[in-house]
Structure formats: C-alpha cells, structure tokens
Amino acid sequence: MQTPQRITQMRADLTQIASQPFLLLSCLLLPGTAFAEDVLQGADTAWILTATALVLFMTLPGLALFYGGLVRSKNVLSVLMQCFAIAGVVSILWLVVGYSLAFSTGNAWIGDFSKMMMAGIGRDTLSGGIPEPLFMLFQMTFAIITPALIIGGFAERMKFSSMLLFSALWLIFVYAPVTHWVWGGGWLGAMGLYDFAGGTVVHITAGVAALVAAIVLGPRRGFPNTAMPPHNMTMTVTGAGMLWVGWFGFNGGSALAANGDAGMAMLVTHISAATGAMVWMTMEWIRFGKPSALGAVTGMVAGLGTITPASGFVGPGGALIIGLAAGFVCFYATLYIKKVLKIDDSLDVFPVHGVGGILGTLMAGVFSATTLGVFSGYGFADGISSMGGQVWVQLIGVVATIAFTAVVTWIILKLVDALLGLRVSEEEELQGLDIVLHDERGYDKLH
Numbered sequence: 179m180q181t182p183q184r185i186t187q188m189r190a191d192l193t194q195i196a197s198q199p200f201l202l203l204s205c206l207l208l209p210g211t212a213f214a215e216d217v218l219q220g221a222d223t224a225w226i227l228t229a230t231a232l233v234l235f236m237t238l239p240g241l242a243l244f245y246g247g248l249v250r251s252k253n254v255l256s257v258l259m260q261c262f263a264i265a266g267v268v269s270i271l272w273l274v275v276g277y278s279l280a281f282s283t284g285n286a287w288i289g290d291f292s293k294m295m296m297a298g299i300g301r302d303t304l305s306g307g308i309p310e311p312l313f314m315l316f317q318m319t320f321a322i323i324t325p326a327l328i329i330g331g332f333a334e335r336m337k338f339s340s341m342l343l344f345s346a347l348w349l350i351f352v353y354a355p356v357t358h359w360v361w362g363g364g365w366l367g368a369m370g371l372y373d374f375a376g377g378t379v380v381h382i383t384a385g386v387a388a389l390v391a392a393i394v395l396g397p398r399r400g401f402p403n404t405a406m407p408p409h410n411m412t413m414t415v416t417g418a419g420m421l422w423v424g425w426f427g428f429n430g431g432s433a434l435a436a437n438g439d440a441g442m443a444m445l446v447t448h449i450s451a452a453t454g455a456m457v458w459m460t461m462e463w464i465r466f467g468k469p470s471a472l473g474a475v476t477g478m479v480a481g482l483g484t485i486t487p488a489s490g491f492v493g494p495g496g497a498l499i500i501g502l503a504a505g506f507v508c509f510y511a512t513l514y515i516k517k518v519l520k521i522d523d524s525l526d527v528f529p530v531h532g533v534g535g536i537l538g539t540l541m542a543g544v545f546s547a548t549t550l551g552v553f554s555g556y557g558f559a560d561g562i563s564s565m566g567g568q569v570w571v572q573l574i575g576v577v578a579t580i581a582f583t584a585v586v587t588w589i590i591l592k593l594v595d596a597l598l599g600l601r602v603s604e605e606e607e608l609q610g611l612d613i614v615l616h617d618e619r620g621y622d623k624l625h
Contacts, residue, residue, distance in 0.1 A: 219307030225436035226308050226316055232427025233319035237326050238265055240424050243417030244475075245330055248525050251409040252610025253334045254620035260338070264326045264345050271349055272318045279354040281317065286365040289358050306434060316431060317357075324353055324380045330525030331388025332395050332600075335607055338615045340598045347590045348387065352583055356383055360575070371575040372546060372568065374443065375432035377487020377539040378579040385532020386583040388523055389515075394591045395600055397522030399607050411471050418475035422451055425482045429489040443489040446497035447482065453498055454481020457505025473509075476530060480508035483534035488542035496545030500538060508533050539576050543569035 242261035246254045268276070278293035293299065296314065305313040325345040332341075359366040360373050373379060398406065408414055429447045433440035458477020463469040484504035485497055492500065511529035515521050523529070547565040594600060601607075606614040613619065 217307065218304060218309070219435070221436040222307045222434065223309065223312065225440065226312055226431055226434060229427035229431025230312065230316045230319055232424045233316070233323065233431065234265075236421055236424030236428060237261060237319070237323045240417050240420030241323060241326055243413050244421060244479075245333065245417070245525055247410040247412070247414030247417060248330075248408045249333050250406060250610070251620055252612055254409065254413075254612065255616055255618050256338070256611035257329060257333060258620075259616060260329050260341055261326050263338075263342060264329075265322050267342060267346055268322045268325060268349055269318060271346060272314075272321050276321060276349055276354050277314050277317065279350065280321075280357040281314075281362045283363065284358065286368070287359070288355050288364075289362055308434065313434070320376060320380060320428075321349060321353060321357075324376075324384050325349055327380075327384035327527055327531055328388045328391060330527040331391045331523050333524040334611065335395060335398055335601045336391075337599060337602055338611075340594050340600050343598060344391075344590060344594045347594070348587065351590065352383055352387065352586050353379075356579055356582065359578075366575050366578070369571050369574065370568070371571055372491050372542040373487045373539060373575065374490030374542075375429045375486045377483075377535045377542070378575050381483045381486060381531040381535025382539070382576065382579045383583045385528040385530075385535055386580050387587040388527035389521065389532060390584055390587045391591060392521050392523040392528075394588065394595075397520075398524065399604055401522045402516065402520055408472060415471055415475055418478060421482065422478060425451070425486075429486060433490060439490055442493070446489050446492055446494055446500075447485055449494050449497040450481040450485035450501035450504065451478045452481070453501025454478055454484065454505040454508075457502055458509050461506065461509045476512075476526065477505045477509070480504040480530045480534050483531045484508070484538035484541075487535065487539045488545060491542050491546035493545075496541075500541050500545065503537060503541065504534055507537055536576050536580075540569060540572050543572040 238261060242258045245261070246257045249257050273295065275291065275294050277296075278291050279289045282289035282291070282293045284290040296311070299310050299314070301309060301311060303310040325348055328345075328348070329341070336344075355364075357379050358364040360371060360379050361367060366373075366378070371378070400406070425447055426444045430440045430444040433443055455474045455478035458480065459469045459474045462473040481501040481504045485492075485500050488496070488500060508530050511533040512526050515523055515526070515529050544565060546568065591600065602611065602614060
C-alpha cells in the first residue's frame with residue numbers, strides 16, 4: 179500500500195515527465211515492466227523455439243526408440259509407426275480444435291471454439307513475451323508425447339486403426355480438458371495447483387490411461403509365464419539418452435522465458451533424473467545381484483517424470499529427495515503391478531509415469547515450502563500451515579485427474595472396441611504386428 183507522501187511524490191514526478199514531451203516520448207518507446215507482456219522478447223522466443231524442438235525430439239526419435247527396443251523384434255516397427263502416426267494425427271487435431279479447447283477462455287472445465295484453426299492468431303500475435311503461434315506449437319509437442327506414452331500400456335496387441343481412433347478421441351476428451359483445468363484458466367489452476375510442466379496434465383493422464391487400456395485389452399499371449407525381454411537394449415538406451423536431453427526443453431521450456439526459472443528447472447530435472455537412475459540401479463543390484471542397463475534407464479525416466487510437476491517450484495535439495503523417492507517407489511510399483519496384480523502394462527507406463535506423476539505432484543506441495551533449509555523451494559508456500567494447504571490442493575488435483583482420466587478412457591476404449599475391435603487375433607499376435615498390420619519387418623534376415 180502506498181503512503182500519502184509517496185503518492186504526492188509520484189504525482190510530482192508524472193507532472194515533470196508530462197511537461198517534457200521528449201522525455202515522455204522516450205518513456206513510451208522504451209519497454210518497461212508495465213509493457214512487458216505486450217512486447218516481443220527475443221531471448222525468450224529463441225529459447226522456446228529451441229525447447230519446442232527438444233520436446234518433439236523426445237517423441238521422435240526418443241520415445242519411439244526407447245519403446246521400440248523394449249518390445250519383441252516382431253513388433254518393433256509397429257511401435258515406431260504408432261509414435262510417428264500419433265505425431266501426425268495429434269498435430270492436425272491440435273490445430274483444428276485441440277488448442278482452442280485447451281487454451282481459449284471457455285469456462286472452468288473446458289475452453290471454447292474461438293481459436294479453432296488459429297482463428298484471430300497471426301505471426302505477430304503475442305502470448306506473454308513470445309509469439310502465440312510458437313506457444314501453440316510448444317504446447318502441441320506436449321499434446322503429441324502424452325498419447326504416445328500410452329502406447330506402452332497396450333504394446334504388441336492393439337490394432338493400428340483402433341490406436342489411431344483411440345488417440346484422437348483421447349486427445350479431445352481427456353487431454354484437452356485436463357490441460358484447460360491446469361494451464362488454460364480452469365478450476366485447478368484457479369485453486370493454485372502446482373504443475374509446472376505436466377505432472378497431472380501429462381504423466382498422470384498417460385499413466386492412468388495406459389493402466390485402464392492394459393486392463394480392458396487384457397494381457398499379451400503368454401503373460402506372465404512367458405518371458406518377454408527387450409529385443410534391443412542398445413536402441414532403448416539410445417532413446418533414453420534422447421529423452422534425458424529432450425526433457426531439458428520439456429521442463430526448462432515450461433518457464434516460457436530465458437531466465438532463472440528455466441535454468442533452475444533444468445538443474446533440478448537433471449538432479450532428479452541422475453538420482454532416480456542410481457537408486458533404481460542399486461535396488462536391482464541388491465535384489466537380483468546385478469545392475470542392469472534397463473533398470474538404470476527406467477529409473478532415469480522415473481526421476482524425470484516425478485520431477486516434472488515440481489521442477490519450477492523446488493530447489494536442488496528437493497530434487498535430490500524427489501529423485502530418490504522416484505527410484506524407490508516406482509521400482510516397487512513396477513513389481514507390484516506385474517507380480518501381484520498381474521496386469522500387463524507392457525512397458526510400465528503406469529508405475530513409472532503414473533505413479534511418478536502422482537508422487538511428484540504431491541511432493542511439489544512439500545518442497546516448495548520456505549522452511550526446509552537446503553531442501554527449500556522458491557517460497558511459493560510459506561510455513562507448515564501453508565505447506566499443508568498446498569499439499570491438500572495437490573491431492574485434489576491428483577484425485578480429480580485420476581478419476582476423470584480413468585472413467586473417460588474406459589468409455590473411449592469401449593466405444594472403439596464396439597466400432598473397430600481393440601486387439602488383433604491370437605494368431606496375428608503370434609505372427610507379430612509388423613507383418614500383420616504393416617507388411618514390413620524391422621530387420622531383414624541376413625543371407
């Protein structure tokens with residue numbers, strides 16, 4: 179609140195400026211705090227251009243290679259094709275209607291159709307300090323990778339046509355509404371949910387959808403008695419490395435500026451990924467006697483997914499704890515899903531991304547507090563009472579996202595099953611999806 183003396187001084191200063199036309203003109207021409215949102219920021223734009231390319235790089239080729247190496251050789255092309263096709267379908271749908279539903283005004287639950295086909299948006303239209311077409315493209319890359327993650331839940335058994343229809347409907351009826359809730363002016367954003375780069379929007383929705391899909395489709399032929407090891411760990415580790423690098427754009431780019439928030443987000447992302455990898459590797463070493471490359475890269479992805487919602491709110495100390503928790507909790511979640519519940523979530527999407535997203539979203543409410551010493555965040559929460567209140571908001575966001583995603587995903591799967599059928603026949607599954615669905619082989623026989 180301004181004091182009367184300060185107000186009097188401000189009036190005098192404004193009178194002096196108004197009496198000097200040249201000085202007044204200079205003040206109007208120079209970008210200042212009051213005009214920051216109306217001026218194109220070159221450095222911010224350059225960074226988001228780079229971050230956008232990095233996030234697309236996460237899906238193509240990163241996730242495609244990561245998933246492709248994890249399946250059996252007879253299905254490798256089907257996974258690569260699914261990632262590639264999803265990138266195409268989602269890009270078109272995002273332009274036509276997805277972006278508008280997610281980021282136009284609308285109401286607390288969903289956007290409207292005012293930005294369909296980029297209506298009213300030109301190359302000079304700004305979103306903050308960056309061009310809105312760039313913001314739209316940056317968000318498109320998030321929309322691409324989220325349904326692509328779900329592939330891991332039904333890998334090696336879903337029809338290609340059914341996958342395309344499911345992904346299209348899921349983007350419109352699950353991803354776009356949840357994005358609006360959190361980032362587009364919806365009710366969770368209004369409550370103050372902390373989700374910097376997609377703990378709820380990306381990882382919980384993808385993880386829960388993959389779990390529901392795995393349950394609805396049923397297990398692969400031979401699961402759990404037949405071993406189904408990755409066919410090419412070299413491919414998987416290569417893809418994992420691309421994911422690690424691309425995630426700097428995923429989390430760092432979510433600051434939407436080239437500033438300290440972006441730098442800190444990149445730092446905590448790296449710390450959590452490294453810690454998750456080492457913890458998962460160590461857990462395997464203790465339990466099975468040897469560390470594995472598969473364990474190391476899976477722990478890395480768990481660390482990345484878990485830090486994602488918290489990356490703009492926590493410091494390096496908090497990231498260390500989050501990465502440690504990710505490696506430990508997601509490791510046991512994977513064993514529980516497969517060994518106890520016997521659910522064939524083929525590539526562990528729910529225990530890695532779903533559980534990681536839940537854990538990270540809740541921990542964002544804890545490690546954003548200012549009372550935790552070297553584990554403190556940026557001061558968005560203040561004191562134990564505020565920490566408790568923020569964790570409550572985070573919990574509401576987690577529960578709402580899980581419930582909505584599970585119900586709508588189940589409905590979409592049942593609809594697709596009624597229209598096209600969800601999975602290939604047992605004989606086709608035995609042959610492999612590469613030949614059955616695409617008439618191609620991932621590897622030619624050597625003569």
